[in-house]
Amino acid sequence: MPDLEDVTFLLPGPVKLHPRVLRALSLPSMPHRSPEFTAALGHLTEGLKEVFGTFQDVTVLSGSGTAGMEAAVGSLVKKGDRVVALSNGKFGERMADISALHGDAVRVTAPWGQGFDLGEVERALKGGETKALTFVLNETSTGVMNQGKEIAWLAREHGALVIMDAVTAVGSVPVPVDEWGVDVCIVGSQKCLAAPPGLAFLSVSEEAYSRLHRFSYYLDLKKHIDKTRAGSTPFTPAVPLYLAATEAIRIALEEGLDARYERTRRMADATRAAATALGLELYAAEDVRSDTVTAIRYPDVPDAEKAIRGRMKDAHGVLVAGGQDEVKGRIFRIGHMANARPEELAGCFHALESCLIEAGHDFVPGAGTGALVRAFSRAPDAAVASGRSA
Amino acid sequence: MPDLEDVTFLLPGPVKLHPRVLRALSLPSMPHRSPEFTAALGHLTEGLKEVFGTFQDVTVLSGSGTAGMEAAVGSLVKKGDRVVALSNGKFGERMADISALHGDAVRVTAPWGQGFDLGEVERALKGGETKALTFVLNETSTGVMNQGKEIAWLAREHGALVIMDAVTAVGSVPVPVDEWGVDVCIVGSQKCLAAPPGLAFLSVSEEAYSRLHRFSYYLDLKKHIDKTRAGSTPFTPAVPLYLAATEAIRIALEEGLDARYERTRRMADATRAAATALGLELYAAEDVRSDTVTAIRYPDVPDAEKAIRGRMKDAHGVLVAGGQDEVKGRIFRIGHMANARPEELAGCFHALESCLIEAGHDFVPGAGTGALVRAFSRAPDAAVASGRSA
Numbered sequence: 001m002p003d004l005e006d007v008t009f010l011l012p013g014p015v016k017l018h019p020r021v022l023r024a025l026s027l028p029s030m031p032h033r034s035p036e037f038t039a040a041l042g043h044l045t046e047g048l049k050e051v052f053g054t055f056q057d058v059t060v061l062s063g064s065g066t067a068g069m070e071a072a073v074g075s076l077v078k079k080g081d082r083v084v085a086l087s088n089g090k091f092g093e094r095m096a097d098i099s100a101l102h103g104d105a106v107r108v109t110a111p112w113g114q115g116f117d118l119g120e121v122e123r124a125l126k127g128g129e130t131k132a133l134t135f136v137l138n139e140t141s142t143g144v145m146n147q148g149k150e151i152a153w154l155a156r157e158h159g160a161l162v163i164m165d166a167v168t169a170v171g172s173v174p175v176p177v178d179e180w181g182v183d184v185c186i187v188g189s190q191k192c193l194a195a196p197p198g199l200a201f202l203s204v205s206e207e208a209y210s211r212l213h214r215f216s217y218y219l220d221l222k223k224h225i226d227k228t229r230a231g232s233t234p235f236t237p238a239v240p241l242y243l244a245a246t247e248a249i250r251i252a253l254e255e256g257l258d259a260r261y262e263r264t265r266r267m268a269d270a271t272r273a274a275a276t277a278l279g280l281e282l283y284a285a286e287d288v289r290s291d292t293v294t295a296i297r298y299p300d301v302p303d304a305e306k307a308i309r310g311r312m313k314d315a316h317g318v319l320v321a322g323g324q325d326e327v328k329g330r331i332f333r334i335g336h337m338a339n340a341r342p343e344e345l346a347g348c349f350h351a352l353e354s355c356l357i358e359a360g361h362d363f364v365p366g367a368g369t370g371a372l373v374r375a376f377s378r379a380p381d382a383a384v385a386s387g388r389s390a
Numbered sequence: 391m392p393d394l395e396d397v398t399f400l401l402p403g404p405v406k407l408h409p410r411v412l413r414a415l416s417l418p419s420m421p422h423r424s425p426e427f428t429a430a431l432g433h434l435t436e437g438l439k440e441v442f443g444t445f446q447d448v449t450v451l452s453g454s455g456t457a458g459m460e461a462a463v464g465s466l467v468k469k470g471d472r473v474v475a476l477s478n479g480k481f482g483e484r485m486a487d488i489s490a491l492h493g494d495a496v497r498v499t500a501p502w503g504q505g506f507d508l509g510e511v512e513r514a515l516k517g518g519e520t521k522a523l524t525f526v527l528n529e530t531s532t533g534v535m536n537q538g539k540e541i542a543w544l545a546r547e548h549g550a551l552v553i554m555d556a557v558t559a560v561g562s563v564p565v566p567v568d569e570w571g572v573d574v575c576i577v578g579s580q581k582c583l584a585a586p587p588g589l590a591f592l593s594v595s596e597e598a599y600s601r602l603h604r605f606s607y608y609l610d611l612k613k614h615i616d617k618t619r620a621g622s623t624p625f626t627p628a629v630p631l632y633l634a635a636t637e638a639i640r641i642a643l644e645e646g647l648d649a650r651y652e653r654t655r656r657m658a659d660a661t662r663a664a665a666t667a668l669g670l671e672l673y674a675a676e677d678v679r680s681d682t683v684t685a686i687r688y689p690d691v692p693d694a695e696k697a698i699r700g701r702m703k704d705a706h707g708v709l710v711a712g713g714q715d716e717v718k719g720r721i722f723r724i725g726h727m728a729n730a731r732p733e734e735l736a737g738c739f740h741a742l743e744s745c746l747i748e749a750g751h752d753f754v755p756g757a758g759t760g761a762l763v764r765a766f767s768r769a770p771d772a773a774v775a776s777g778r779s780a
Binding site for chain 1: 460464488606
């Protein structure tokens with residue numbers, strides 16, 4: 001396999017870090033109880049408010065997105081509290097497991113690759129006094145973007161707090177937290193915001209804040225918010241990750257959020273067009289396809305996982321993700337979030353086509369890469385499409 | 391204040407990072423589900439076993455030392471379980487609070503700056519069937535090194551699991567975990583091992599492993615150990631911190647653990663001698679003084695905190711820590727752990743003496759720095775004393 005420095009990353013996270021972010025990671029040691037750290041934290045939280053579209057509190061946890069999910073759920077629900085937990089993929093399942101661990105979870109499921117039946121969601125909400133609804137906005141495992149606004153509005157209409165995992169959405173697609181009325185939104189650092197892994201970002205509404213309780217010493221969301229308000233952290237923060245995340249968000253804001261969302265949408269459209277042109281089938285249903293990750297069924301060729309994804313990595317230095325859990329070996333996933341560029345996508349499809357030919361899949365060579373060229377040159381303003389508008 | 395790149399850090403953590411560790415932080419993005427990450431994790435855990443003096447399991451959490459404390463306590467005790475929680479400082483108090491949150495804590499306290507009365511510890515252990523004893527080995531807030539071996543042995547003698555926070559000890563003083571019979575030992579990355587903040591390292595005995603239960607989704611210690619055994623992590627790890635910690639531990643092992651312990655002991659002796667030579671009083675009782683952090687009472691001068699510690703930072707670029715909680719404004723603390731060098735200590739006492747003169751404290755100028763010279767030149771092998779033996 002080529003050296004990690006040379007590979008093309010098109011994973012649904014972690015994503016490749018910008019050299020400016022790498023430099024921020026290796027700034028000299030900064031004590032966390034210092035005016036310098038307080039200033040950095042202020043820049044970080046201000047930037048986060050902008051990408052979350054919120055005027056409410058935001059906070060940062062040293063831990064993964066899952067730590068953020070548990071901090072949110074555990075701080076808001078306890079045994080005896082009814083929680084409607086939506087699940088249609090690996091991460092929805094995780095959110096439901098966490099909801100079941102801390103509260104009384106009523107699961108609403110949909111088949112993997114499909115969105116939710118909103119009527120079923122409503123019936124579940126009506127089934128009893130519901131303290132909270134939990135769901136995953138962008139289901140990374142299946143390439144499904146769930147119906148965020150509709151689900152959040154339904155939950156609020158029925159008096160439930162809305163806890164939303166938007167780990168692979170915020171930063172690459174619009175997620176207007178306040179407009180949707182989301183009470184807690186959770187994001188991981190290493191996805192659409194292109195920061196290193198290891199931090200969780202959360203927004204918390206006033207209503208949610210007033211109902212927080214302490215279930216954990218470390219994952220106590222109220223303590224994190226109170227300390228963030230005071231320009232500090234309750235426990236030793238992972239300082240280098242904070243500095244790198246601050247720089248990553250600065251880069252996103254320099255590009256401009258609207259330009260970023262537009263670029264991501266076009267990357268997604270192009271990926272879907274190119275895969276279809278190769279005679280491959282998209283895994284997610286048409287009405288809920290994600291703009292940050294595309295899941296594609298393997299064609300019917302021998303040992304597809306190894307012949308396609310394995311060989312893309314080993315022979316071409318292109319990293320895409322496999323399927324997880326129930327779709328392991330059946331799909332592969334291309335991430336086109338954060339700072340991914342059309343040229344990287346072109347390299348990815350170049351490698352994919354080579355592997356498909358070798359594997360014996362029948363298609364017109366160049367059909368995928370050609371579809372990409374057409375998708376990106378269709379634009380009246382080609383500069384935007386190439387992601388160089390900033 | 392001088393730029394952070396130029397300052398002398400003599401805090402009881404975070405400590406200054408070696409340039410090699412800074413370079414490891416900014417290695418290119420590495421996906422965590424990759425053979426490369428598995429290899430790095432293997433190097434890290436092997437190194438940790440060596441510094442912990444253990445043949446048992448070790449694991450790594452993306453979170454602070456407090457996350458590690460809660461993972462240990464919460465995974466081993468639940469409501470109804472009697473826990474003897476020793477507290478003689480801020481971190482012992484935190485450990486006792488965590489013990490009280492998850493189990494039924496019986497606190498044994500000692501005055502800040504003093505060690506524990508072992509007779510009292512034994513009476514507490516005899517007071518009922520005790521599931522676990524929790525304590526902090528090196529109390530960073532007071533500069534007290536508690537009686538680790540004796541406390542651990544007492545607990546085991548009474549059938550209690552031993553959960554020890556050794557956050558500011560492992561890596562700079564000998565902490566033979568297996569020899570002492572410690573069931574769970576918790577260490578923070580940013581202290582004596584000189585890695586960046588944001589990771590907790592834990593060792594877990596077979597006995598403790600067999601008794602772990604799930605109290606949290608993220609802080610589930612069993613899940614972390616099982617995944618570590620398989621060369622992976624249960625959740626997205628903070629990859630850059632893992633790579634940096636691996637390099638930091640490599641540096642410690644290159645120096646040699648015995649040489650490192652000897653250097654630390656001499657740094658501590660020298661600090662105590664120099665402070666005493668300036669007519670300052672050490673805060674910790676003589677029989678329990680820590681080798682990694684020295685707490686010193688401020689002399690009776692006006693506005694001591696600002697005139698001494700504040701001015702050491704602002705005018706001299708030397709960072710030492712203040713007192714916390716009940717000793718805030720009454721003591722300051724010099725950290726001499728990890729890679730701190732005698733020459734940095736000399737700079738620190740140079741600044742301290744200048745500030746003491748200006749504040750009106752009466753002493754012979756040069757008495758402190760002179761004591762340091764004497765302490766370090768007394769050695770038959772001066773190379774070891776200067777920390778250059780590696």
